[in-house]
Amino acid sequence: DLTPAIEAHTRKQLHLHLANFSSYLVSVDVYLRDINGPKGGDDMKVLIRANLETRTTVTVEQTRADLYDAISIATRQAKRAVRRSVSKHRRMEKFALRNMSRLPQI
Numbered sequence: 879d880l881t882p883a884i885e886a887h888t889r890k891q892l893h894l895h896l897a898n899f900s901s902y903l904v905s906v907d908v909y910l911r912d913i914n915g916p917k918g919g920d921d922m923k924v925l926i927r928a929n930l931e932t933r934t935t936v937t938v939e940q941t942r943a944d945l946y947d948a949i950s951i952a953t954r955q956a957k958r959a960v961r962r963s964v965s966k967h968r969r970m971e972k973f974a975l976r977n978m979s980r981l982p983q984i
Contacts, residue, residue, distance in 0.1 A: 895957040904929040924952040932967045
């Protein structure tokens with residue numbers, strides 16, 4: 879079950895790592911799952927799916943024994959993945975604009 883502490887930690891980590899990209903984000907979905915129930919082990923799974931305004935979806939998955947660690951690591955990975963995707967999109971836009979300026983004027 880989602881406790882207020884887990885929800886607060888998740889929101890804090892998302893804000894900490896993804897706030898700089900808020901203008902590029904359409905939505906962020908977080909899925910938390912205990913894979914094998916009360917048996918223990920590395921079974922806390924976190925899936926973060928970030929939908930960007932460029933219609934790109936960034937998905938990050940992390941599994942750890944401690945849910946809080948899994949959330950922290952997954953949000954850092956999501957930050958890197960979103961940064962890469964945004965940077966790639968910017969480079970492609972610049973390249974397209976550069977090529978458009980070379981087209982003959984009508």
